[in-house]
Amino acid sequence: MMKFMKKIIQEQFDVLVIGGGPAGLMAAGRAAQKGARVALVEKNDRYGIKLLMTGNGRCNVTQDAGDMLEFVKVYKNGRFLLNAFNRMSPSNLRDFFRARGVETKVEKNGKVYPVSDQGKDVLDSLYQYCRKNMVTFFNTEEVIGVEFEEGDPSEMFAPRISRGKITKIITKKKEISAEKYILATGGKSYPHTGSTGKAFDWLSKLGHKIVEPQPSLVPIMIRQQAIKDAQGLSAHNVSATALQAGKKIITLSGDLMFAHYGLSGPLALNLSRDLRKKIEKGEIKLLLDLKPELTFEQVDEIIRNDFEKNGHKNLSNCLQDFASPKMLDLIFALSEIDTHKHASNLSKQDRLKIVSLFKKMEMTIEGLFGFEKAMVTSGGVSVKEIDSKTMQSKIAENLYFAGEIIDVDGPTGGYNLQVCWATGYVAGESAAAATS
Ligand SMILES: Cc1cc2nc3c(=O)[nH]c(=O)nc-3n(C[C@H](O)[C@H](O)[C@H](O)COP(=O)(O)OP(=O)(O)OC[C@H]3O[C@@H](n4cnc5c(N)ncnc54)[C@H](O)[C@@H]3O)c2cc1C
Numbered sequence: 142m143m144k145f146m147k148k149i150i151q152e153q154f155d156v157l158v159i160g161g162g163p164a165g166l167m168a169a170g171r172a173a174q175k176g177a178r179v180a181l182v183e184k185n186d187r188y189g190i191k192l193l194m195t196g197n198g199r200c201n202v203t204q205d206a207g208d209m210l211e212f213v214k215v216y217k218n219g220r221f222l223l224n225a226f227n228r229m230s231p232s233n234l235r236d237f238f239r240a241r242g243v244e245t246k247v248e249k250n251g252k253v254y255p256v257s258d259q260g261k262d263v264l265d266s267l268y269q270y271c272r273k274n275m276v277t278f279f280n281t282e283e284v285i286g287v288e289f290e291e292g293d294p295s296e297m298f299a300p301r302i303s304r305g306k307i308t309k310i311i312t313k314k315k316e317i318s319a320e321k322y323i324l325a326t327g328g329k330s331y332p333h334t335g336s337t338g339k340a341f342d343w344l345s346k347l348g349h350k351i352v353e354p355q356p357s358l359v360p361i362m363i364r365q366q367a368i369k370d371a372q373g374l375s376a377h378n379v380s381a382t383a384l385q386a387g388k389k390i391i392t393l394s395g396d397l398m399f400a401h402y403g404l405s406g407p408l409a410l411n412l413s414r415d416l417r418k419k420i421e422k423g424e425i426k427l428l429l430d431l432k433p434e435l436t437f438e439q440v441d442e443i444i445r446n447d448f449e450k451n452g453h454k455n456l457s458n459c460l461q462d463f464a465s466p467k468m469l470d471l472i473f474a475l476s477e478i479d480t481h482k483h484a485s486n487l488s489k490q491d492r493l494k495i496v497s498l499f500k501k502m503e504m505t506i507e508g509l510f511g512f513e514k515a516m517v518t519s520g521g522v523s524v525k526e527i528d529s530k531t532m533q534s535k536i537a538e539n540l541y542f543a544g545e546i547i548d549v550d551g552p553t554g555g556y557n558l559q560v561c562w563a564t565g566y567v568a569g570e571s572a573a574a575a576t577s
Pocket residue numbers: 159160161162163164165182183184185188189190191192194195196197200201202203282283284285325326327328330331334335336337338339340515516517543544545546554555556557558559561
């Protein structure tokens with residue numbers, strides 16, 4: 142039987158980037174712009190599949206922020222990001238895209254989008270950045286392993302000295318070698334887009350510490366059927382408090398979407414970041430304040446006035462100016478008050494029940510979704526083993542990291558792509574500078 146040989150790519154590259162997502166494209170483009178001969182290896186037939194899904198196709202590229210010291214505080218391992226963010230800050234990034242024909246705009250809550258509202262424009266400009274700087278593309282090439290050469294054991298104990306270096310990468314069809322390697326294979330979230338987390342296995346074998354990857358920014362499953370029945374309801378600027386054993390554990394505000402399983406939208410996703418660690422410790426209740434800008438008494442007054450004015454109407458026809466029809470359906474369903482009753486026939490107890498539902502709608506968390514629905518992965522390559530100034534591995538001297546593969550993650554709102562751009566830029570630049 143004929144045995145197929147792997148094609149060995151003879152051409153010598155200075156920098157080989159693995160993973161064609163936002164981090165890998167930025168790293169490849171920057172390394173090539175700095176004069177390195179760069180190859181980019183991607184297992185899909187297309188680049189940036191996940192990037193095209195971001196911001197519902199509009200791509201929330203970054204978050205508008207000025208003071209980087211403050212900005213990094215919202216991230217896990219934020220201090221690690223400071224150097225990179227000072228080199229490629231959100232405003233530098235907007236200049237970067239503007240110089241490549243993609244104007245951006247700032248929307249509510251500091252979210253930055255391309256003016257065209259097309260994530261495709263962001264991807265195209267990155268791809269052109271790489272092409273213009275002569276990056277060689279290998280797509281439909283899944284890297285299945287790396288070859289590693291142990292370093293001199295006598296040097297291993299010195300601080301910051303690596304244990305060895307990578308000599309080549311192996312795909313199903315090829316072996317490709319380079320002087321430097323940048324790993325930008327993402328985390329484990331939305332695995333159908335290509336990020337399956339397999340690189341964590343090779344990295345563990347090299348001796349890298351991998352902080353256990355966990356799904357983050359996931360929707361929340363809620364027990365109560367009435368909440369699920371409210372699917373399609375969106376509630377803006379609400380506040381949520383999570384309680385465990387009667388103690389407040391998290392309070393956050395933002396926009397919420399009700400879905401057939403429970404809650405989604407930025408507020409639910411951001412809550413899930415902190416809930417994951419707590420959920421194993423016992424039942425968690427959520428209290429929603431749907432009118433956080435008003436006190437309990439103010440809400441009561443508004444409702445009392447409305448009931449007085451509309452005394453002859455059914456409850457179902459009251460409060461039309463105060464809340465959306467979908468929100469009222471939910472409130473009335475949870476109140477269990479007969480909505481055919483005239484407002485003038487409602488008791489004070491009935492009214493206060495409705496006020497409480499606006500101010501403290503209680504529900505029970507049933508669970509959190511996993512990697513299939515996680516916008517990001519929390520965990521990954523330990524930041525203790527990466528030089529924050531260069532993104533260079535402290536274990537393999539010719540290896541660099543960029544993007545979600547690193548153990549850093551932020552809330553929704555452009556924070557996670559900002560990590561990809563900044564770490565990709567720094568990794569590309571430092572890998573290129575270190576080539577001989
Ligand atoms: C639905 C959704 C919406 C989002 N919206 C936003 C948003 O609006 N703003 C924001 O900031 N963040 C958003 N995010 C998060 C953001 O998309 C990710 O943080 C970002 O894509 C991570 O980029 P990355 O380059 O590190 O990894 P990825 O985008 O995951 O790219 C990794 C690439 O590596 C390739 N790869 C993996 N393994 C191999 C291998 N062995 N060989 C070759 N190639 C390999 C993959 O195929 C993939 O193309 C969203 C995420 C999702 C899922």
